Amino acid sequence: MKNHVWRPLYLAIAAVLIGLIVRSFIVPSDFGAHERGYMYGWHRKSNEQEWAAIPVKYRTAKVCIDCHRDKYDDIKDSPHGIISCENCHGPNYDHPKNPKVLEINRSRSLCLRCHSKLPYKGTLRGSFKGINPESHHPQAECMMCHYPHNPKRPNPGQEVKR
C-alpha cells in the first residue's frame, strides 16, 4: 500500500515503537504494581530497601549505659530519668568514634522546654514546677544551682566548671 494517506500512520507507529523501546531501557525492571496494587503500590520496589538502609542517628540510651554507668545511676531514679540521654546531649551517631565528644548543652532554653511556667490547669505541663524565664535569674545558667541529672539534689559543684 504505497499511499500518501497511509504514510503518516507508519510514522506514528514507528514513533510509538521507539518510545516503547526507550522506555524499556529507562524504567527499571522492579518498577510496577506491588503489594498495594495499581492505585497505591505503583513504584520502584528497590526504593523500599534504600529507605530501610539509612543509618540510625539516635541510637537510644541503651548505647550510653555501658560506658556512662555513673551518669545512668545518677539519673535513673530521679524525676529526669524518663528523659533520653540524646534529647539533651544530641544524637549518638558513631560516638565515641565519630563524634569523639557529645554536646553538653548548658543553655536555659533546654530547661525551659518543660520548666517555663504555662498556666494550663488540668494538664501535665501545668502541674510542672516552672519559672518565669524573664524574672527567675535571667542571667544565670540553670546548672549553677540545679543538677540536671537529678533535680532533687543541688548541683555538687563540679558540673559548673568548663
Add this chain to the structure above:
Amino acid sequence: MMNRRQFCKNALIIAGGVSLPLAALELFDPKRLLAEKSSKGDRRWVFLVDIDKCVGCGFCVKACKIENEVPYEAKVSRTWVERYVITKKGETLIDSPNAARDGFTSTKIDQNLEGMKEVTEGEIAKAFFVPKLCNQCENPPCVQVCPVGATYQTADGVVLVDREWCIGCGYCIMGCPYGVRFFHPVYQVAEKCNFCYHRLAKGMTSACVDACPFGARRIGNLRDPEDPVTKIITTERVNVLKEQYGTNPQVFYLGMTMEVK
C-alpha cells in the same frame, strides 16, 4: 455495493470493537493478582498519640529533624506540635512556633498577622498540646495524585517517597488534607514523615517515640493482637483526624476534643 446483510454485520463488528474496554486487552498477570490478594501481611504500622501526656517540650520535633536530615533552621518539619488555647469567650487560638522545635516557652500565642497574643490565666478555659505527623492513611490521596509513581504505600502501610523518581510537581503536597507534606529544601523533592522507616526496619521505634519522655507518642503493629498499642486502639476511645475525608488515617488520638483540626 454493500447489501443490507453486510452493512448490519460490519456495523455490529465496529460497535463491538468500539465498546471493547482497553482493560480487556491487558494480559492476565497472575503475579499481580497474587500480590493484590495477599496484601494483608503480618505487619501494619499504626501510631497512637496521647494528647493528655503531651507537655509541648518539642524533643520529638528536634529528634525528628536531626534523625531525618530535615534542615534544622528551615521552617519545615515532618512532625510538629500544635498548642490549642480555648478561651472562656469560645475563641480557639492555635500556634506552633518553628514547628515546636524548641518547645513552648512563652505564654504568648503566635497569631501571625495579628502578632503575639497574650492570654491571661483567668481567660483560659482549656489548653493542650497536639502532636501531628503523617497519618499513613489506608487510602492515601497523596499517592493517588502522583503522576509518576514516585510515592507509594508499602505492604506494612507506610507511605514513602522515591527521591529518584519524584519530579517535584507538588501535587501530593496539595493533595494531603493534613498538610504533612512539604518540599525538601535540599533534595528538591516531596518530603514526609515515614514513621522513621529505617529505624522500623532495624527493629527500633521512630525517633520521636524514643525522644518523648512522657509516652505521648507510641507506635505499634495493628496486625499483632498482643501489641499494647493495638490493644488500646481496639478497646479504648480513640479518634482520628478529618475522618470525613475518607482517607482512613492510621494515627489514632487519645483525649482528642472537637477543637482539634
